[in-house]
Amino acid sequence: xxxxxxxxxxxxxxxxxxxxxxxxxxxxxxxxxxxxxxxxxxxxxxxxxxxxxxxxxxxxxxxxxxxxxxxxxxxxxxxxxxxxxxxxxxxxxxxxxxxxxxxxxxxxxxxxxxxxxxxxxxxxxxxxxxxxxxxxxxxxxxxxxxxxxxxxxxxxxxxxxxxxxxxxxxxxxxxxxxxxxxxxxxxxxxxxxxxxxxxxxxxxxxxxxxxxxxxxxxxxxxxxxxxxxxxxxxxxxxxxxxxxxxxxxxxxxxxxxxxxxxxxxxxxxxxxxxxxxxxxxxxxxxxxxxxxxxxxxxxxxxxxxxxxxxxxxxxxxxxxxxxxxxxxxxxxxxxxxxxxxxxxxxxxxxxxxxxxxxxxxxxxxxxxxxxxxxxxxxxxxxxxxxxxxxxxxxxxxxxxxxxxxxxxxxxxxxxxxxxxxxxxxxxxxxxxxxxxxxxxxxxxxxxxxxxxxxxxxxxxxxxxxxxxxxxxxxxxxxxxxxxxxxxxxxxxxxxxxxxxxxxxxxxxxxxxxxxxxxxxxxxxxxxxxxxxxxxxxxxxxxxxxxxxxxxxxxxxxxxxxxxxxxxxxxxxxxxxxxxxxxxxxxxxxxxxxxxxxxxxxxxxxxxxxxxxxxxxxxxxxxxxxxxxxxxxxxxxxxxxxxxxxxxxxxxxxxxxxxxxxxxxxxxxxxxxxxxxxxxxxxxxxxxxxxxxxxxxxxxxxxxxxxxxxxxxxxxxxxxxxxxxxxxxxxxxxxx
Numbered sequence: 001x002x003x004x005x006x007x008x009x010x011x012x013x014x015x016x017x018x019x020x021x022x023x024x025x026x027x028x029x030x031x032x033x034x035x036x037x038x039x040x041x042x043x044x045x046x047x048x049x050x051x052x053x054x055x056x057x058x059x060x061x062x063x064x065x066x067x068x069x070x071x072x073x074x075x076x077x078x079x080x081x082x083x084x085x086x087x088x089x090x091x092x093x094x095x096x097x098x099x100x101x102x103x104x105x106x107x108x109x110x111x112x113x114x115x116x117x118x119x120x121x122x123x124x125x126x127x128x129x130x131x132x133x134x135x136x137x138x139x140x141x142x143x144x145x146x147x148x149x150x151x152x153x154x155x156x157x158x159x160x161x162x163x164x165x166x167x168x169x170x171x172x173x174x175x176x177x178x179x180x181x182x183x184x185x186x187x188x189x190x191x192x193x194x195x196x197x198x199x200x201x202x203x204x205x206x207x208x209x210x211x212x213x214x215x216x217x218x219x220x221x222x223x224x225x226x227x228x229x230x231x232x233x234x235x236x237x238x239x240x241x242x243x244x245x246x247x248x249x250x251x252x253x254x255x256x257x258x259x260x261x262x263x264x265x266x267x268x269x270x271x272x273x274x275x276x277x278x279x280x281x282x283x284x285x286x287x288x289x290x291x292x293x294x295x296x297x298x299x300x301x302x303x304x305x306x307x308x309x310x311x312x313x314x315x316x317x318x319x320x321x322x323x324x325x326x327x328x329x330x331x332x333x334x335x336x337x338x339x340x341x342x343x344x345x346x347x348x349x350x351x352x353x354x355x356x357x358x359x360x361x362x363x364x365x366x367x368x369x370x371x372x373x374x375x376x377x378x379x380x381x382x383x384x385x386x387x388x389x390x391x392x393x394x395x396x397x398x399x400x401x402x403x404x405x406x407x408x409x410x411x412x413x414x415x416x417x418x419x420x421x422x423x424x425x426x427x428x429x430x431x432x433x434x435x436x437x438x439x440x441x442x443x444x445x446x447x448x449x450x451x452x453x454x455x456x457x458x459x460x461x462x463x464x465x466x467x468x469x470x471x472x473x474x475x476x477x478x479x480x481x482x483x484x485x486x487x488x489x490x491x492x493x494x495x496x497x498x499x500x501x502x503x504x505x506x507x508x509x510x511x512x513x514x515x516x517x518x519x520x521x522x523x524x525x526x527x528x529x530x531x532x533x534x535x536x537x538x539x540x541x542x543x544x545x546x547x548x549x550x551x552x553x554x555x556x557x558x559x560x561x562x563x564x565x566x567x568x569x570x571x572x573x574x575x576x577x578x579x580x581x582x583x584x585x586x587x588x589x590x591x592x593x594x595x596x597x598x599x600x601x602x603x604x605x606x607x608x609x610x611x612x613x614x615x616x617x618x619x620x621x622x623x624x625x626x627x628x629x630x631x632x633x634x635x636x637x638x639x640x641x642x643x644x645x646x647x648x649x650x651x652x653x654x655x656x657x658x659x660x661x662x663x664x665x666x667x668x669x670x671x672x673x674x675x676x677x678x679x680x681x682x683x684x685x686x687x688x689x690x691x692x693x694x695x696x697x698x699x700x701x702x703x704x705x706x707x708x709x710x711x712x713x714x715x716x717x718x719x720x721x722x723x724x725x726x727x728x729x730x731x732x733x734x735x
Contacts (some may be wrong), residue, residue: 016086029080029083107141107300109141109534120205132313134314141263144286148280153230246268271535280441292399307472310470320335366461377470443492452503487599529597551682552681640700645714649718666684667684
């Protein structure tokens, strides 16, 4: 415990407590490891005694599948070896730090497409953090518009006006819900003033949504010549989202607007001939522009749809980042808050809560060197982006050094001139930006990769999980959006896993075995596709041909299979339910792992391979945050949304149809006495388990008539492929 104090010592700001279950976790890991080795030994013996090419292929497939499952299970043990719980004491903060001495903070919000990321949602996110219970003059909010859209600029000009009313209202009434949309959707206290502010908000919202629907700004919405001049930058002849000069606009100035934080809009310079490095490039532009304008020592990164749910979150963060490093103590690069979501349906059918990724695994890594960076809800020390704790890397421009003090007006000519310079598309040429400085390039998952590289440099991190979620965000409500997002993650993770910075080699060397394994668990997520796909098709095809490929019930190896299955699922369910989960959501979560295997993981792996071969790929695709009313209704009812045709649905439908057919045929043969149940029990169980997990797909293919059902062409195509696959297997199995 780190809370023990002596007389006269400052009160504690945080504590940590190792979880007692870590001892049980370690014992179980030792036993389960022996079971995995025994299974691989069994497969090796079977391989050596293969009597035909078919039996050799089947044995080899099972050996590879189980070896990969064993590898992924072993990497997961990094999260179980030393899990801890932390607690913060923000009530003690002002006993050791005067509020006037709170460090300044820059907040980064990134958006890229006003049609996929509605500007009104981005505005709500910005206003929620601008209203933090924090000295207004210490806050600066920077919005990166990588879409270079006048619609986003207009939305934030309106937000700056509304903020002058909204922020004082929140502070005077000590409101907790400081996101306007969340507040006005709650049971707020009615008053004349509240009604007036709600009308102002609704008017702003109507304007912003109207311009997005129209795709242009109505003339009557432009209220001054100054606004017209700002917007005219987007009306230049050659201006496009891929090719335009940098645009930097100070929409709110804390030196001039009383009790208002700085609000700065940025659209970095873009050129079709210069790589822009996706979101990592946008974040680095924000890092440099903010460095030239305010250079605050603390940085918060937020997704555009992840609004603040607690105005005191910054004080909780300071309980870690304010503490001065002690000899041999932690040098915190960042404090990560978990991603939490509103609007999840009861069963969380798409496992969008990601309890393992954002909670269970983070608690485990927190007991080692600290959690990984997950892209949002993360407070950084600016110094962490400029080399390791003992190996400072100079940014090249002295004004960007983390210890530089900006003493000139934020909207002054000199400051804005430097800001435009460092936002230029050629500024990074022949520099260390993206390799040794700032957010790191080289992977589509810039968050995972940046956190990983920072920890390899010697930085640590802390996980802060308060009882009231610090941030709340939206979730995708269609299966295609969910799988597309995971496919993009898969490409980025493999880019790290098979690079010279692979966690298995570089990570283990620089962070230690367990941290290396923890990061490797994520880097090699997509290889789940191999065993899941094998187990989705091979047992079913063999069952249809009457070929037993697993041990019989009366053989000792059957007990090993039973222990491995029950042990893995039991451990996983226990971890999930002891980390704020429910059984219903755990079932959805394990089902989504099986769904991702033959879909997003496989397609992500293929895209990674084609990218390595120099072939054109889709690159970074923004996940849509637009909510369709009919889709939302079906999502709330717990129905899968498959209405948009996608090639990723084909292997899913194939596996579902094949498993259902094999289960019916196999069970029919057992009932007729043509086959013995104890010979085919494991195969029938695996196939039946696949059928059980495919129930939402059967409903979407055969029982539903709404727009979210599986496209008929996909069902027909999948059925045809199953027929072809069965014909090929019949030929192979019988020859």
